[in-house]
Amino acid sequence: MGHGMIMEASPAGTVGQFPLDRGYVFSSEGVGREIDADTAADWLNRQHDKDGEFIWLHFNDLPTVLEGWPLPHVQLPDAFAETLREGSRSTRITHHNQNLIAVLNDVDYDFARKQPLNVATLWLTVGARRLISVRSLPLRSVSQLRQVVDTGTRFRSPMALLIHLLQGEADVLADLVRTAAQAANEVDDTLAAGKLPKRPVLGGIRRDLVRLRRLLAPEPAALFRLVNRPPNWAHEDDVQSLRQSAEEFSVTLRDMAGLQERIKLLEGEIADRVAEHTNRSVLILTAVTVIALPINLIAGFLGMNVGGVPLRYDPRGFWIVTLIAFALTSLAAWLIFRLRKD
Numbered sequence: 001m002g003h004g005m006i007m008e009a010s011p012a013g014t015v016g017q018f019p020l021d022r023g024y025v026f027s028s029e030g031v032g033r034e035i036d037a038d039t040a041a042d043w044l045n046r047q048h049d050k051d052g053e054f055i056w057l058h059f060n061d062l063p064t065v066l067e068g069w070p071l072p073h074v075q076l077p078d079a080f081a082e083t084l085r086e087g088s089r090s091t092r093i094t095h096h097n098q099n100l101i102a103v104l105n106d107v108d109y110d111f112a113r114k115q116p117l118n119v120a121t122l123w124l125t126v127g128a129r130r131l132i133s134v135r136s137l138p139l140r141s142v143s144q145l146r147q148v149v150d151t152g153t154r155f156r157s158p159m160a161l162l163i164h165l166l167q168g169e170a171d172v173l174a175d176l177v178r179t180a181a182q183a184a185n186e187v188d189d190t191l192a193a194g195k196l197p198k199r200p201v202l203g204g205i206r207r208d209l210v211r212l213r214r215l216l217a218p219e220p221a222a223l224f225r226l227v228n229r230p231p232n233w234a235h236e237d238d239v240q241s242l243r244q245s246a247e248e249f250s251v252t253l254r255d256m257a258g259l260q261e262r263i264k265l266l267e268g269e270i271a272d273r274v275a276e277h278t279n280r281s282v283l284i285l286t287a288v289t290v291i292a293l294p295i296n297l298i299a300g301f302l303g304m305n306v307g308g309v310p311l312r313y314d315p316r317g318f319w320i321v322t323l324i325a326f327a328l329t330s331l332a333a334w335l336i337f338r339l340r341k342d
Contacts, residue, residue, distance in 0.1 A: 021060040021135070022146060028052025030154030047129060054129040054158050058142060061134075076132070077101060080125040084134060089121050091169065091218045093162075098231045100126040102162060104169055105215045106139040107176075117208070119215060124162060128233035131158035141168045159231075159238040163245060166218075170248045173216045177256050180205050184259060187266055196273060206263045213256055220250045287336045294328035 023040045024032040028051065035043070035055075043055055079096040083103065093102045101124070108118040120137035135142065145164055155161050183205055190197040223246035230239045298321060314320070 020057060022056075022058040022142075024056045024149055026054050026056070026155055030156045030160075031152060032056070032149040032155065034150075044130075054131070056131045056133070056158065056161055059132070059134045077125055080123070080132075084123055087121075089119065090214055091216055092222060093166075093218055093226060094222065095226055095229070095231065098127070098233065100124075100159070100162065100226075100231065102126065102166075104141070104165055106141050106169075107172065107212065107215060108140075117211070122165070124165075126158045126162050128231070129158070131161050141165050141172075144168060157233075157235055157238055159234055160241070163238060163241045166242075166245050167248070169216055170245060170252060173212070173249070173256075174252050176212055176216075177209075177252060177259060180209060180263075181255075181259055184263055184266060187270075191266070191269060191273070196270065196277070202263050202267050202270070206260055206267075209256060209260055209263075213253070217249055217253055217256075220246060220253060223249065287333075290336055291329055291333045294332060295325050298325050298328075 020037040020040060023035045023037065025035050025039070025043055026032045040055065040057055043053075047053075047055075077096050077099045079094070080099070080101050083101055088103055089105060091103055091105055093100060095101075104122045104124065106120040106122070118137075120135065120139045122133055122135050122139050122142060124131060124133045133142070142165070145161065145168075148164070149155070155164070183201065187197045187202060223242070227239060227243045227246055230242070302321065310317075
């Protein structure tokens with residue numbers, strides 16, 4: 001994200017001291033133009049004279065939103081302030097007194113697990129004529145939305161902005177599921193080739209999918225409830241777009257659940273093959289030990305430094321002992337392989 005519009009400190013009570021990262025006013029045609037904090041405050045104070053317009057204010061500091069601006073200029077829902085204080089990170093959208101409160105996330109995830117999972121959270125409150133967002137860290141989705149607005153793309157309502165962010169999150173989740181499915185396909189191909197892949201790779205991906213689902217996927221039932229009972233000010237086009245987003249999330253979540261089940265099956269197959277390989281190794285080791293047992297026993301007895309060792313002075317003693325050892329070893333080997341065949 002580019003540099004925020006953090007203005008120089010000014011006397012208390014003015015708006016310039018507050019860290020408004022970005023601000024946009026959208027005309028009745030849906031075209032947005034960037035504004036500063038003073039213009040935003042003026043618009044909020046005179047919003048009843050601004051027919052068809054709405055505003056988007058994006059902040060980069062939670063305490064400022066809770067303790068200062070924009071509270072003197074716009075009434076934030078109590079539930080939104082509560083959500084900010086809790087610092088909740090699970091994606092969700094709720095409906096409170098004709099206001100929407102949303103929590104969205106950006107993730108930077110490496111399936112090779114060489115880099116830690118980075119999560120940036122965005123808290124939003126959406127009303128009929130305003131969208132206020134607060135971030136913890138710079139978000140790729142907000143930067144992309146700014147670029148879309150700057151290119152002149154039309155947004156007819158604050159909910160349209162929210163839906164754009166929500167669809168971006170759905171795309172990220174779908175991409176992650178595709179990447180994880182590709183990793184599972186590679187493991188499947190390795191197993192089909194008769195080789196053993198690294199099992200911890202699958203286990204790590206399955207655990208990460210559970211976490212990513214919690215971070216990125218809103219509860220489908222809550223989304224459909226919102227679609228069926230939207231705020232009074234919501235446009236029909238926005239409700240239709242929200243329904244489409246809810247369906248995309250539902251499909252992605254079903255794919256994710258199926259992928260998790262598939263990974264469990266692959267892990268089970270890997271475990272079975274490892275157990276089979278271990279059993280085969282133990283059997284071979286046991287067979288070698290049993291086959292070598294006669295030779296070891298004979299060598300032990302004949303190696304005793306005591307009197308009365310048989311064939312000690314017989315010139316053919318070595319060949320007799322060798323023949324006996326060979327016969328007993330052959331018998332042990334025959335028994336082992338016969339038992340293995342059975």
